[in-house]
Amino acid sequence: MNLKPESAFGSPFDSSKPLPDFDRAFVTLTERSDIGCILLNSAVDTKEVVSSIADSLGFEVPVSAAIPSGHGPGAVVWLTPRSWLIPCPVSEEFGLIARINAAFPDKRVHASAFSDYLCWLEIGGKEAHTLLTSAGFLSLEIAGLKTGHAKRTLLAGIPVVVVRNGDARWTLGVERSRLVYFTGFLRDSAARERAIAGRVN
Known part of the structure; x- marks a missing residue:
């Protein structure tokens, strides 16, 4: 089958x-x-990891609900002070997930497929x-x-x-x-x- x-x-x-x-x-x-989608969660205060997240993604993520951040087919969506949704082309989904998770082997930040x-x-x-x-x-x-x-x-x-x-x-x-x-x-x-x-x- x-x-x-x-x-x-x-x-x-x-x-x-x-x-x-x-x-x-x-x-x-x-x-x-x-459009693919990644769920990004942080186990620590965002201030400790936000610059490293931006480095691994290649773009900024918003640090509050009031700040937009454009990328790919849509804005990065602030969910909570420690979580985001990242819409992206389907073809880029697993590459972005791998980059994020490789940057945080201690799992302070974790990315997973959400499509x-x-x-x-x-x-x-x-x-x-x-x-x-x-x-x-x-x-x-x-x-x-x-x-x-x-x-x-x-x-x-x-x-x-x-x-x-x-x-x-x-x-x-x-x-x-x-x-x-x-x-x-x-x-x-x-x-x-x-x-x-x-x-x-």
Whole structure:
């Protein structure tokens, strides 16, 4: 038997596939199985290891929730004072993990693959923000979540990592077991917005 890894929607890994039933004039939703993910944990105070982490990665990691750090397909996401999510191309995932773990043989910092747990979607278009805010709060700041910033929040009752890539483009990290439900919610919301727009016009 030949077991071939697939994304949550049956696509091969390292691919990008638009999901059906979204009107491109309003919004697009794309499964991004070309985005890998690393979970990085520190067993000690971040101040002791943050410069060594940056050296092993080749880029900085944020030291607080308010500071963005761009790399690869998305921002490095601050989870806690001692943990981060690092989105990266699938092809780079294990190389980055090996570099980090080699730099910390004492396990003060440990990196592990997280792609089997967290799936990525990209949502874009003029109604993207409307759909996301119909699912929950994106930010309590007056100007909203700034470009380049990332946060964890509840959308449609599901924990989601939200990265704002541009004015109308977002990357969303969703648990694999909840991805079908979450995309169904967005599909229903998009259909509702199209119906409202049709009545207004």
